[in-house]
Amino acid sequence: MNGRFLRGGYLADALAQVGAAGLFFFSILGALPKSLRYVRETVRQVWFVGAMSLVIIMTCGLFVGMVLALQLYHTLSIFGGTEALGTVVALSLLRELGPVVTALLFAGRAGTSITAEIGLMRATDQLAAMEMMAVDPIAYVIAPRFLAGVIAMPLLACVFNALGIFGGHLVGVTWLGIDNGTFWGNMTANVDLWDDVVNGVWKSLAFGAVVTLIGVFQGYTTPPTSEGVAYATTRTVVFSSIVVLALDFVLTAFLM
Amino acid sequence: MSDVPMPRPDEPLVRVRGLSTRLGGKVIFDALDLDIPRGSITALMGPSGTGKTTLLKHITGQMRPDAGEVWVDGRNVPELGRDALFALRECIGYLFQNSALLTDFDVFENVAFPLRQHARLPEELVRNIVLTKLQAVGLRGAARLLPSELSGGMARRVALARAIVFDPMLILYDEPFVGLDPIALNQVLKLIRTLNQTLGITSVLVAHELSAVRRVADRVHLLANGKIVAAGAPDELARGESDWTKQFFGGEADGPVPFHYPAGDYARELGFDGGAA
Known part of the structure; x- marks a missing residue:
């Protein structure tokens, strides 16, 4: 630990960054009405951050669902409860893994x-x-990207969940031989639209806002050098991952 | 009714009074005074790091000074709010050192960008205005090229077409001649002169190339030590007898602008002080 850390210099810097990001968020909110003029730019960004992310989201969703089904089948079979596989896979994905893993990806x-x-x-x-x-760059460049992130994230989480459940079905029903009707029947009977599906969507909306805010803030405030841009992209991944997991805990505690 | 006072036609378009700025503890401007007459081409010259680009940033309100006034067309820039500042900027063209073209757009859309943002014009009129400006800079045929497909000189000319798309009253050129081959340099010089003569646009250019400045500028201001240390017609200044003009225009390595960056005692730093000998 160096002297600067002990004096609280890093803490002060971190707090100043959080404060600056907060002010930046309000300036984005202030620019939103003006940015409505740039609907085409927002649509282009939804395509860029949403549609262009589909391949990685679908692939990862499929494999996460398949792994989940394998692991849970093994655990459930100890207690003789393999017929609950569909329910557990769906709840895990909809409430937790879908929004969180999608946000990290x-x-x-x-x-x-x-x-x-x-x-x-x-x-x-x-x-x-x-x-x-x-031309206000906050209205023309930042706000459309922020909006696009908030719009795209829940949609991507839904796609992730759908592919995850499909992956779970592939492993559970096609491979491990669980009855198809049992898999879907238990799932539809135990998954609640509001408590499970909609709460997951709320989470992914919040994650979309936070991750995109960190992305645009880091880009906007980066020193104008190649090293500065490199550090800024790294910080986006690191800060986003930490904030998503921390926020997930807080949101889960409130939404339970 | 506009709140902007009507400036007198004989008043300078840009009037700087008592401008003082410090950056990172270094004095950039120390009560600097400067007038830029309407319709003129004025060059700002001086050693690197003397604040020539910073002065352009003060004129356009990209930076606020610590003290002083920067009047542009009757408006004191440091006191303007964001909306008033943006309204003023619609009347100013700014040519960045690196052209600053929007890389997502082709040449046509780059030039059309300010029109699309600020004027609701029929597409056909936008097209005609953009093609007229591109024709003026000789790049009508490059309308569908992307910025990545342009040479440095071409990018500079596209940026110039974009800067004049609203027929501004003032154009600020930040080092417009850097990195240009002699042909491209002559093309840019010709454009600056033509725009000034045909449209009456007041031009301020920051440059180091004395030969180019001599061919285009009406007046040169030499900046050093936070002040204007010499001013006059380019030829007059090049013949100047002051230490500043002799060093700058003679390209001498040492003089009022020292060769050595300020440092402590050399012998002491090498360990050759008194006792060591």
Whole structure:
């Protein structure tokens, strides 16, 4: 531990960053009405952060569901409860794994690209050029990306969940021989639309907002150098992962 | 009714009074005064790090000074709110050192960008205005190229077309000649002169290339030590007798701008102080 840490310098820096990110969030909210003019840009960003993330989300969703089914089948078979496999896979995905893993993947795939893109726009004076053309970069560049992240994240989590359940079905029913009717019947009987599905959507909305905020903030405030952009993209992944997991705990405690 | 006072036509377009700025403890401007007449081409020259680009940033409100006034067309820039500042910037063109073209858009869309943001014009009119500006810089045929497909000189000319798309009253050029081959340099020089003569646009350019400045500028201000240390017509200044003009225009390595960055005693730093000998 060095002297700076003991004096609280790092803590003060971290708090200053959190404060700056908070102010940045409010400036995005303030620019949202103006950014509604740029619907096409928002749609383009939804495509970029959402549709372009589909392959990784679908692949990971499928494998997470398959692994989950394998592990849970093994555990449930000890207690003779393998008929509950569909229910447990679905609840695990909808309430927890879907929103959280999607957010972590989203941070790695879309969060970093948002940071790098905005950071390079900063480094090449494109943001300054917009300011000089009397165009607010918060309204034109930042707010559409933020909105796109908030819109895309729940949709991606739904796709992740669907593919996860499909993966669980593949392993549970097709491979391990659980009855198809039992798998779906138990699942539909025990999964509640509001408590399980909608709560998961709320979580993914919150994660989408947080991950995208971190991505745009890191990009917008990065030093205009190649090293600065590299550090900013790394910080996006690290901070997003920590904040998503911490926020997940808080949200779970409130939504339980 | 606009709140902006009507400036007199004989008043300078840009008037700087008592401008003081410090950056990281270093004095950049120390009560600097400067006038830029309407319709002129004024060059700001001086050693690196003397704040030429910073002065452009003060004129456009990208930076606020510690003290002083920066009047542009009758408006004191440091006191303007965001909306008023943006309104002023619509009347100012700014050519960045690295052109700062939007990399997602092709040449046509880069030039059309300010029009699309600030004017609700029919697409056909936008197209005609953009093609007119591209024709003026000789790049109508490059309208569908991406910025990554342009040479440095072409990118500079596209940025110039974008800067004049609203027929501004003032254009600020930040090192427009850097990295240009002689042909591209001549093209940019010709454009700066033509825009000034045909549209009456006031131009301020930050540059180090004396030969280029001599061919285009009406007046040169030499910045050093936070002040204007010499001003006049380019040829007059090049013949100047002051230490500043002699060193800068003669390209001398040492003079009022020292060769050595301020440092402690050399012998002491090497360990050759009194006792060691």
